[in-house]
Amino acid sequence: MIFTLWKKEVDAYFSSPLAFVLIGLFSLISGIIFFNLLVTYTDGIQALPPNYTEQISFVEEVVLKFFANVNFLFLVFIPLITMKLFSEEIRQETLDLYWLSPIKEWELVLSKTLAAFTLVLSMLLITGVFPLVIWGVGIRDFHLLGTSYLAVSLNACAYIALGLFCSSISGNQIIAALLSVLGIMFLWMITWGGHLNSNYVVSEIFTYIGITSHFERSLRGILGTQDIIYYFSFVSIFSFLTVKSLGRRNW
Amino acid sequence: MDKILVVDRVCKEYPGRVAVSEASFAVAKGSIHGFLGPNGAGKSTTMKMIAGILPTSAGEIKLFGQTVSPENRELKNQLGLLPENAPLYPDMKVETYLQYVAKLHGVSKAKDQVNKVMEELHLTEVRARLIGNLSKGFKQRVGLAQAIVYDAPFLILDEPTNGLDPQTVFELRDFIKKLSIDKTILFSSHVLSEVEQLCNDITIIHKGKIRASGNLQDIHRKFRQGLVIKIGLGLGEKLPDLGSFGKFEVTHHSSLSMEEQFILNFESESDIRSDLGRFILDRGLKLMTLHVESPELEDIFLHMTETKK
Numbered sequence: 295m296i297f298t299l300w301k302k303e304v305d306a307y308f309s310s311p312l313a314f315v316l317i318g319l320f321s322l323i324s325g326i327i328f329f330n331l332l333v334t335y336t337d338g339i340q341a342l343p344p345n346y347t348e349q350i351s352f353v354e355e356v357v358l359k360f361f362a363n364v365n366f367l368f369l370v371f372i373p374l375i376t377m378k379l380f381s382e383e384i385r386q387e388t389l390d391l392y393w394l395s396p397i398k399e400w401e402l403v404l405s406k407t408l409a410a411f412t413l414v415l416s417m418l419l420i421t422g423v424f425p426l427v428i429w430g431v432g433i434r435d436f437h438l439l440g441t442s443y444l445a446v447s448l449n450a451c452a453y454i455a456l457g458l459f460c461s462s463i464s465g466n467q468i469i470a471a472l473l474s475v476l477g478i479m480f481l482w483m484i485t486w487g488g489h490l491n492s493n494y495v496v497s498e499i500f501t502y503i504g505i506t507s508h509f510e511r512s513l514r515g516i517l518g519t520q521d522i523i524y525y526f527s528f529v530s531i532f533s534f535l536t537v538k539s540l541g542r543r544n545w
Numbered sequence: 546m547d548k549i550l551v552v553d554r555v556c557k558e559y560p561g562r563v564a565v566s567e568a569s570f571a572v573a574k575g576s577i578h579g580f581l582g583p584n585g586a587g588k589s590t591t592m593k594m595i596a597g598i599l600p601t602s603a604g605e606i607k608l609f610g611q612t613v614s615p616e617n618r619e620l621k622n623q624l625g626l627l628p629e630n631a632p633l634y635p636d637m638k639v640e641t642y643l644q645y646v647a648k649l650h651g652v653s654k655a656k657d658q659v660n661k662v663m664e665e666l667h668l669t670e671v672r673a674r675l676i677g678n679l680s681k682g683f684k685q686r687v688g689l690a691q692a693i694v695y696d697a698p699f700l701i702l703d704e705p706t707n708g709l710d711p712q713t714v715f716e717l718r719d720f721i722k723k724l725s726i727d728k729t730i731l732f733s734s735h736v737l738s739e740v741e742q743l744c745n746d747i748t749i750i751h752k753g754k755i756r757a758s759g760n761l762q763d764i765h766r767k768f769r770q771g772l773v774i775k776i777g778l779g780l781g782e783k784l785p786d787l788g789s790f791g792k793f794e795v796t797h798h799s800s801l802s803m804e805e806q807f808i809l810n811f812e813s814e815s816d817i818r819s820d821l822g823r824f825i826l827d828r829g830l831k832l833m834t835l836h837v838e839s840p841e842l843e844d845i846f847l848h849m850t851e852t853k854k
Binding site (some may be wrong): 295298302305308309386387388389390391392393394395396397398436 | 584593596597598615618621622623624626631632633634635636637641645646647649650651689
């Protein structure tokens with residue numbers, strides 16, 4: 295049943311120009327970012343004396359910065375992907391179709407999460423040409439690439455869960471998208487708040503609740519149990535809230 | 546007759562507002578049950594509660610002997626609903642949409658079933674078109690198709706012919722009649738003549754309260770108080786003194802092109818037509834018309850919903 299629901303959502307994405315516009319824009323912007331990072335890196339290398347070139351790390355200056363920028367792009371792209379998933383159903387009163395069928399709320403939420411993730415993966419797939427460039431300059435660290443893609447994918451899952459919840463509480467797509475953007479920004483700001491707080495315990499709590507520290511660790515390939523628990527809890531909590539929000543709307 | 550649906554003292558309350566209050570009625574197996582009421586009377590709310598997509602605040606609804614609730618998934622394939630706004634995806638093709646609905650309900654041969662339903666509702670010619678591009682009439686047919694595509698034995702149709710052209714109304718009405726051969730239908734409409742044509746039983750709801758429920762003929766009988774007789778006399782003729790026939794009231798008088806028409810409401814229900822005819826003729830008056838008027842459903846509806854404000 296989840297496959298039927300997932301397929302319908304994926305078909306809906308790819309039968310409208312939105313998916314292609316998003317994939318195209320994402321490829322273009324991420325391409326420009328990658329190119330700029332490469333140019334900055336090579337300019338930096340050329341400006342240094344030959345013995346000092348190793349002080350500028352390609353991984354630090356290009357690879358990690360590129361994926362950090364991809365994460366930044368998600369701030370705009372993921373709310374655009376998730377905004378209509380429930381709000382459009384609420385506006386068109388099509389949710390009745392599911393409440394009249396034996397489908398359970400969680401199956402609907404899971405299938406929409408998977409469909410949104412499928413579109414994000416399609417966008418990330420295009421960035422697959424960049425590892426080829428990296429391969430060309432002699433960086434063949436597949437572990438690093440794997441963890442970088444895993445890190446942005448985990449963040450994408452968290453943002454999708456948050457975006458779906460925002461979509462479930464509003465019948466207006468624009469409001470749903472704005473709430474998602476604010477929600478993601480809030481997740482980033484909590485970490486900054488943690489850095490600014492002088493109290494050690496409060497600082498640690500803020501840093502754990504915020505997504506940035508988990509993303510940075512994942513990006514560097516040091517994904518720990520606490521990060522896995524964080525992402526799993528985050529997605530579960532927001533999916534649960536979405537299920538409850540749909541149930542409450544029904545009541 | 547077996548009662549498929551029993552609505553027992555059902556209430557629906559929203560903060561600061563009671564949408565449905567102590568509603569009780571039953572729907573017999575194999576019937577088309579008309580559900581009438583003005584806008585905002587609580588029809589759609591009641592229908593959604595029966596469909597199990599809106600929980601009740603109090604009371605109980607039993608369908609096929611099982612209590613209806615949003616959590617009772619056993620009943621989901623037993624009931625088809627065409628809400629006031631059909632749940633349609635404008636960016637899906639008709640055939641794809643119907644197959645999707647059939648799959649949601651676990652129909653094993655979804656393709657065959659969809660073909661059959663599309664043929665019955667004359668949707669085959671638009672099967673490959675996007676729902677959003679269809680006319681209102683076709684959209685309503687697709688809405689009806691989604692309610693019957695999984696062959697549920699009980700259907701709830703909320704104003705299925707509202708706002709459609711006469712040809713489509715006629716076709717849909719005919720189709721609903723055919724459906725009632727092996728299905729039970731709860732049907733709401735604003736067109737009272739349509740309800741009279743299609744339904745054997747009716748329920749009238751007003752301001753969230755059930756005003757009348759039961760067999761249409763019984764309701765007619767209950768509503769009729771005394772005897773209403775329409776008399777046509779020659780042009781310019783006046784009504785003689787009919788005091789000997791008991792207490793009565795002239796509820797209507799109009800001068801038509803051929804006759805003077807009077808509608809008399811007698812308190813007594815005994816049939817006085819022959820005596821009344823003879824009485825008028827004996828007085829040298831011309832008797833053009835004389836017949837008993839039965840109350841129209843419209844009269845009953847207006848009486849139930851307007852005079853009880």
